[in-house]
Amino acid sequence: MKMLDIALKDLLRYLRTAFLVVMMFVVPLLMTGIFYFAFGGQGSSAGFNVPVTRVQIVNLDRPPAQSSRLAFGEMLIEFLQHEKLATLLQVTIAPDGASAREAVKNRSAEVAVIIPANFTSAALTPGEGATITIVQDPARTLGPGIVKGLISQFVDGLVGAKIAASVVMEQFGQRGIAVQADTLQNVAVQYAAWAVAQGQSRGEGKNPALELEAPPRKVEPASEKTVVAGLIMTGMMLFFVFYTGAGTAESIIQEDEEGTLARLFTTPTLHSVILGGKFIGVFITIIVQLIVLLIASALAFGIHWGELPAVVLLSIGLVVAAAGFGVFVMSFVKNMRQAGPVVGGVLTLSGMVGGLFTTGIQNLPAAYETIQLLTPHGWALRGWKLALAGGGVSDVLLPALVMLAMGAVYFAVGAFLFRKRFA
Amino acid sequence: MNTQRAIEVQDLHKDYGEIHAVQGISFDVCTGEIFSLLGPNGAGKTTTLAMLSCLLEPTKGDALVMGHSIRHEPMAVKAAIGVIPQEIALYADLSARENLSFWGKMYGLRGTALRERVDEVLGIIGLADRQKGPVAKFSGGMKRRLNIGIGLLHKPQILFMDEPTVGIDPQSRRNILDSVKELNRQGMTILYTTHYMEEAQELSDHIAIMDQGKVIAYGTHEELVKIVGELDRIDLMISGESERVLEQWRATAGVHQASAEDKKVTLLVDDSNLVLPRLFEAAVRSGVRITAVEIAEPNLEAVFLHLTGRALRD
Numbered sequence: 001m002k003m004l005d006i007a008l009k010d011l012l013r014y015l016r017t018a019f020l021v022v023m024m025f026v027v028p029l030l031m032t033g034i035f036y037f038a039f040g041g042q043g044s045s046a047g048f049n050v051p052v053t054r055v056q057i058v059n060l061d062r063p064p065a066q067s068s069r070l071a072f073g074e075m076l077i078e079f080l081q082h083e084k085l086a087t088l089l090q091v092t093i094a095p096d097g098a099s100a101r102e103a104v105k106n107r108s109a110e111v112a113v114i115i116p117a118n119f120t121s122a123a124l125t126p127g128e129g130a131t132i133t134i135v136q137d138p139a140r141t142l143g144p145g146i147v148k149g150l151i152s153q154f155v156d157g158l159v160g161a162k163i164a165a166s167v168v169m170e171q172f173g174q175r176g177i178a179v180q181a182d183t184l185q186n187v188a189v190q191y192a193a194w195a196v197a198q199g200q201s202r203g204e205g206k207n208p209a210l211e212l213e214a215p216p217r218k219v220e221p222a223s224e225k226t227v228v229a230g231l232i233m234t235g236m237m238l239f240f241v242f243y244t245g246a247g248t249a250e251s252i253i254q255e256d257e258e259g260t261l262a263r264l265f266t267t268p269t270l271h272s273v274i275l276g277g278k279f280i281g282v283f284i285t286i287i288v289q290l291i292v293l294l295i296a297s298a299l300a301f302g303i304h305w306g307e308l309p310a311v312v313l314l315s316i317g318l319v320v321a322a323a324g325f326g327v328f329v330m331s332f333v334k335n336m337r338q339a340g341p342v343v344g345g346v347l348t349l350s351g352m353v354g355g356l357f358t359t360g361i362q363n364l365p366a367a368y369e370t371i372q373l374l375t376p377h378g379w380a381l382r383g384w385k386l387a388l389a390g391g392g393v394s395d396v397l398l399p400a401l402v403m404l405a406m407g408a409v410y411f412a413v414g415a416f417l418f419r420k421r422f423a
Numbered sequence: 424m425n426t427q428r429a430i431e432v433q434d435l436h437k438d439y440g441e442i443h444a445v446q447g448i449s450f451d452v453c454t455g456e457i458f459s460l461l462g463p464n465g466a467g468k469t470t471t472l473a474m475l476s477c478l479l480e481p482t483k484g485d486a487l488v489m490g491h492s493i494r495h496e497p498m499a500v501k502a503a504i505g506v507i508p509q510e511i512a513l514y515a516d517l518s519a520r521e522n523l524s525f526w527g528k529m530y531g532l533r534g535t536a537l538r539e540r541v542d543e544v545l546g547i548i549g550l551a552d553r554q555k556g557p558v559a560k561f562s563g564g565m566k567r568r569l570n571i572g573i574g575l576l577h578k579p580q581i582l583f584m585d586e587p588t589v590g591i592d593p594q595s596r597r598n599i600l601d602s603v604k605e606l607n608r609q610g611m612t613i614l615y616t617t618h619y620m621e622e623a624q625e626l627s628d629h630i631a632i633m634d635q636g637k638v639i640a641y642g643t644h645e646e647l648v649k650i651v652g653e654l655d656r657i658d659l660m661i662s663g664e665s666e667r668v669l670e671q672w673r674a675t676a677g678v679h680q681a682s683a684e685d686k687k688v689t690l691l692v693d694d695s696n697l698v699l700p701r702l703f704e705a706a707v708r709s710g711v712r713i714t715a716v717e718i719a720e721p722n723l724e725a726v727f728l729h730l731t732g733r734a735l736r737d
Binding site: 001002005009012013016017258259260262263264265266267268269270 | 476477478498499501502504506508510511512513514516517521525526528529530531573
């Protein structure tokens with residue numbers, strides 16, 4: 001209970017410190033807002049564009065002889081090469097899987113898509129399955145996320161077609177009517193064509209099932225702006241969350257200098273409870289900051305942070321990483337005079353190395369993207385980018401686990417040093 | 424006076440490497456008394472208090488506080504004492520009530536008991552009407568009062584006060600001294616450290632004079648003054664450098680001790696009537712002018728001078 005009292009007292013103090021509140025909440029949103037309006041411009045479609053993702057497609061699809069009219073592999077390629085997607089994707093055909101994988105490996109493409117030989121067959125045959133293989137550059141998140149989303153949309157249409165064909169066959173069968181293969185193919189083709197058309201037209205802001213009399217609204221540029229805002233906000237949010245981690249851990253040094261820590265030690269409270277309360281204060285403050293920033297940025301800039309389970313998982317990882325890193329850094333600081341330069345210097349440097357200030361820049365050198373992963377900031381950035389691109393729990397699991405592990409190690413070392421100092 | 428012992432200090436040592444901050448001190452404090460540790464800065468008073476508060480672990484020796492060992496039962500000791508540190512230790516961004524509530528919780532108070540006690544203490548320290556304002560906007564005196572209030576929250580059996588009047592105005596100082604007396608009148612045992620001889624003399628039932636980590640004298644004010652015996656104390660105000668005449672005065676017949684602070688020189692002499700003319704002669708020879716003379720009864724300052732050859736303020 002006393003531990004929580006100390007933590008809540010710390011939280012109250014932080015929230016009453018104007019400088020900390022500005023650094024925790026206002027600056028990250030302000031910085032993102034500046035970029036959002038400077039590059040996106042309200043009501044303007046010009047400016048910042050999502051970079052084109054280079055995609056290599058290998059079409060191994062061999063449709064069955066009786067369904068020669070249907071070649072879903074080719075339809076998928078046509079879908080991805082549609083002129084509406086030209087600003088997002090640059091699709092080229094690769095001869096085989098090995099060359100497509102090699103292209104991703106040597107970074108001449110961001111994504112390789114391998115369509116299996118039984119793709120059409122599986123779409124038409126009940127009980128048969130097929131898997132499209134997507135190979136992506138591990139350092140890229142946004143482009144591969146877009147490709148995955150588009151392919152999922154296409155496959156959803158095929159699944160619907162398959163269900164539609166099955167239903168037709170079943171209904172006719174119950175009435176004793178034999179259904180010709182051509183009829184089934186027609187049903188499937190018409191459904192698939194409708195589904196794909198629906199998917200494409202979604203990008204134009206209208207649903208073919210509805211006739212809207214209002215003038216068509218172009219939502220694509222706003223979406224791009226949101227993507228850019230999401231990337232910048234991610235960098236800002238991560239930097240200032242790590243800043244808060246160190247800033248709140250700094251309160252241990254501050255209380256030591258102000259004499260309140262020594263006074264706490266004269267109360268009938270165990271040292272471990274006092275330090276534990278201080279550490280919990282760091283965690284709680286970061287959690288509050290993160291929740292506010294996620295919600296405020298979603299409301300202000302329309303950022304969709306991703307699937308809730310993935311966001312929760314990443315938030316847990318980020319809180320542990322930022323708190324652990326903050327406690328670790330501050331455990332080496334002797335006094336408040338050192339604290340300012342150390343917090344500023346270490347966090348700026350680690351933020352730069354972790355890529356937090358270059359979130360809007362694409363095609364960074366491979367070496368830099370590897371170096372980013374030496375820091376918890378780099379892993380946090382990777383995880384949040386994946387979530388932004390629509391990644392699920394399985395996609396963000398690795399970055400989240402690495403953040404948790406790094407944070408736990410940093411925290412253990414920092415807590416050990418603090419305990420040793422104040423034992 | 425109650426002879427039951429509230430504190431028993433037994434051969435307490437504290438070393439910091441080669442520095443011996445406290446060197447084997449022993450004394451007892453009886454229940455219900457005001458006991459002062461008197462000594463110059465660096466004498467070891469605060470270190471002693473820190474050990475008795477279980478903030479520092481003794482290098483050697485032990486002490487019993489309300490029968491609990493500071494080495495083996497620190498939680499019991501901490502529950503029995505209230506500590507008022509020398510430096511103001513408050514959360515400036517919280518209000519007086521929030522500060523008291525938080526510290527009350529650290530002493531285990533909760534709910535209604537906490538709220539009522541906070542109200543009581545706010546009344547005692549005279550901050551009831553300012554309880555909601557941030558402490559950062561308080562005057563130095565108000566902060567001192569709140570600093571003391573925190574130490575009273577859990578109604579401790581013993582109150583440790585570490586130089587509570589350092590750096591404050593005379594009126595606030597008077598208020599604090601009166602509060603100490605009132606708390607003691609209500610039955611609280613008080614261990615008070617100071618380097619102001621007047622405070623120790625006014626407040627204390629017993630005094631331990633500390634110097635360089637040792638207790639060099641211990642007793643009531645009257646007992647301590649007797650150490651000086653029949654000596655007279657002469658305070659001289661001079662114009663000019665005291666160094667020019669101090670050595671001559673120390674060598675003058677009948678002078679036992681002499682110490683100087685700025686323009687004031689204090690001497691312990693056998694018979695002031697006989698010694699004073701000699702002091703004037705030496706001053707003339709040294710080119711120093713005596714501007715004021717005061718002959719007084721020996722006090723704790725004189726005791727310290729007698730025992731150490733230095734002024735208490737040195």
